[in-house]
Amino acid sequence: MTSSPASSRTEVRQVCSEPELREAYDLLQRELELGENHHRALDYYLERLDQSPELMIVALSEGRVIGALFGSTQGDHVLIGEVAVASAWRGRGIGSRMLAELEANARRLGQHRLLLGSLEDATGFYLGRGFEPLLFLFVAGEDHGRRLTRVLDLLLAGREVLWRQDGEADSRAIVSLDGLDEELRVRVEAELGEGSAGYLFRKDI
Numbered sequence: 001m002t003s004s005p006a007s008s009r010t011e012v013r014q015v016c017s018e019p020e021l022r023e024a025y026d027l028l029q030r031e032l033e034l035g036e037n038h039h040r041a042l043d044y045y046l047e048r049l050d051q052s053p054e055l056m057i058v059a060l061s062e063g064r065v066i067g068a069l070f071g072s073t074q075g076d077h078v079l080i081g082e083v084a085v086a087s088a089w090r091g092r093g094i095g096s097r098m099l100a101e102l103e104a105n106a107r108r109l110g111q112h113r114l115l116l117g118s119l120e121d122a123t124g125f126y127l128g129r130g131f132e133p134l135l136f137l138f139v140a141g142e143d144h145g146r147r148l149t150r151v152l153d154l155l156l157a158g159r160e161v162l163w164r165q166d167g168e169a170d171s172r173a174i175v176s177l178d179g180l181d182e183e184l185r186v187r188v189e190a191e192l193g194e195g196s197a198g199y200l201f202r203k204d205i
């Protein structure tokens with residue numbers, strides 16, 4: 001495989017210091033427009049720097065962070081939380097290299113599954129890297145459990161329910177799909193009422 005001169009000058013590896021992690025998080029915040037209340041704040045990753053730095057990948061050019069991919073272990077899988085490449089560097093294979101690095105590290109840690117939620121624009125990127133789409137359903141409000149069951153029976157019958165959690169305030173489920181199905185997603189979301197249906201992506205490694 002050949003690589004362009006630009007990509008061969010780019011180093012992709014796990015994060016190696018706290019200042020580097022901060023620089024990478026700044027990039028993610030900027031490129032993904034993460035708000036103040038983003039649920040995986042800088043502190044979330046700072047706490048994991050000693051335990052699992054293998055799951056925080058950076059791309060560097062001339063010592064500056066130009067891409068970052070941050071994951072963390074969640075039970076039996078690795079959740080890829082945030083991924084971004086600085087806009088001037090996109091489309092040169094850097095995102096793919098960061099993903100490959102994370103995958104190799106996750107395997108070395110004994111993990112067998114990667115999971116992520118994707119921004120709408122990046123679904124093509126994950127599908128092209130061997131991920132399969134799943135549907136994540138979230139229902140809140142009155143009778144949330146019963147409403148979730150109804151939608152599963154009505155619109156998603158016959159599909160595998162991979163996970164379900166019924167809490168006090170909401171119910172959630174993950175259902176398998178045969179591929180991206182925007183028509184189905186929109187119908188499910190409309191039927192859920194107070195709730196949402198969005199894609200998740202999974203890759204077994």
Ligand SMILES: CC(C)(COP(=O)(O)OP(=O)(O)OC[C@H]1O[C@@H](n2cnc3c(N)ncnc32)[C@H](O)[C@@H]1OP(=O)(O)O)[C@@H](O)C(=O)NCCC(=O)NCCS
Pocket residue numbers: 031032082083084085086089090091092093094095096097117118119121122123124125128
């Ligand atoms: C998505 C992103 C991380 C990909 O990184 P990248 O370095 O540009 O990706 P690569 O150069 O490795 O691209 C690899 C492939 O994905 C495709 N691709 C990249 N971004 C894509 C996108 N937004 N939609 C569809 N395909 C995309 C490329 O065309 C390329 O396809 P090919 O190998 O079949 O030719 C980067 O474009 C980015 O930061 N986007 C904005 C932020 C974002 O959407 N982050 C993801 C949040 S879930």
